[in-house]
Amino acid sequence: MSLLEIRDLTIQYKTRKSVVEAVNGINLKIDEGKTLGLVGETGAGKTTTALGILGLVPNPPGVIAGGEIYFEGKDLLKAKDSEIRKIRGNKISMIFQDPMTALNPVIRVGDQIAEVIALHSGCSKSEASAKSIEMLELVGIRAERSTEYPHQFSGGMKQRVVIAMALACQPKLLIADEPTTALDVTIQAQVLEMMNDLKVRLNTSMLLITHDLGIVAETCDDVAIMYAGQIVEYGTLAHIFDNPMHPYTIGLFGSIPSLDKDVDRLTPIPGLMPDPANLPKGCNFCERCTRKCDRCAESEPEYLEVEPGHFVRCSNLNGGAENV
């Protein structure tokens, strides 16, 4: 059994006026030591999925309407709060998107890391603070900086602190939500290399949430493309990058200006993502799709395995293949 297995997870935000269907029956699997990239646009439900795994979906208005999340064979959705609290930050931890707001501005960074360690390992305060310094050094921050406050660090350094905190208890699973979006490219390259290096050394599995396909190509083993709360395509790195099948995935690749080739005009995906409070009846991507047929607007496409390990949610794959 995989380290993490998500089956049919559905998360909704319910308000008096509407029901926002943020995550609609997704299936995911992460094996030990592997990295899964979760790719999608703003509002696709990536972060909600991550919060769902950690049991952090704000309730109200968020409700987990169905599904199972198995971590080491145990269903997290059925676990008691006290059990989840033991897992969160310990066996599963998260790197949040914005290092500027993820740290407490009035607590020294060393103490913030020591807090996590003391809470989960039950060791003494001095042991925890020694360990926190070790963690800072692991991510390339000098020991004497552990008594400084977050505002004394630059963006890249703050993100390192957040990473040190997430790795402090040697988690089995690390959820990284756009860990480098707020950073400059040269700093991003440093942070990504460090994360890859630590992942190998600690044998951590990772769920990497991003919208940057370049980062996915460099760090992931498997990729899930998410659109309007559903996974529209899932496969290994080679499946997605060499043989993308879903029109949305193909559209994403066409939208990125290439560094290798000279393209005069980009081929963007026309239109916008549908309102998650008012999803269409058939395929969610139908309105923007270049190869839709009558069936697409009528019924929801099935999630098909087109080759071993490569899943696509599209009713018109054959029609598409002829067009390509």
Place this chain on the structure above:
Amino acid sequence: MSEILRVEHLKKFFDVPAGTLHAVDDVSFTIQEGQTLGVVGESGCGKSTLGRTVLKLIEPTSGKIFFEGRDITDISKHENRELRKKMQIIFQDPFSSLNPRFCVSDLIADPLKTFGMYGKKELEERVLEIMDLVGLSRRYAYSYPHELDGGRRQRIGIGRALALDPEFIVCDEPVSALDVSIQAQILNLLQDLQDKRKLTYIFVTHDLSVVKHISTDIMVMYIGVMVEKCPAKELFARPLHPYTKGLLSAIPVPNIHHEQKRVQLQGELSSPIDPAEECRFVKRCPYATDICRCKQPTYEEVTPGHFVSCHNVREINGL
């Protein structure tokens, strides 16, 4: 093709409590009509300040700016105002650069009203024309910014910049806040407008793949100074400055068969406040020698059309 903008030894310093912040330090360049100059660099390198100083939104500390052959460095307020009809800016954040209490047609009419160019009836017509031009459906004329998504909001920003029919536009990270699929729509729009109206752009961004796509020439900035400038293709094919090499190789490429030879840059940007008399890049440079630590390199044409400021550029690249 004629020269539309010439900037000579432009400097912009800010006085801050810790000293003098050298945001733009001795930058010179020219742009030909109808071309796009891409300005890239990491956050805090002075690229936005450069864009705004060129437009005279900020007064330069020293240096000269010529627009269509005329020196606009020390013109009067009145003349400056007239200049706005020809020079415009598109801002980075379509969420904070639009007045939330104005509807779309008010927002686009705003620059036109400022100059009192049209009567009421004509104004309405003109606003709708501009909405068509930037691909905003007319039914949004009375919507407010909060009702629209980022892509449409950025189209309003572009519409506002185009309202006065300018010749020159500074685009300050116009697509950074947008998703890739929307980003591609906006980039295509900017290119179409350039073709249609012979616009000249300065395109400020930190996204190197975007800048390669849209620019004719690219200028790389590092802590207020220009480190390299050349035609876009040349920069990506043959980067000469060690910083550019590091920057280019740091971009994650969305292709799994791409072999990455990474020149990893260590450390971070040093402070732009009262910088020492040395090469700004010396602390991160893998090729630094003694001369780099005691003298700022001059900006010179190393190969035809390719400007670099580095003491050791010839040794590093075997030229």
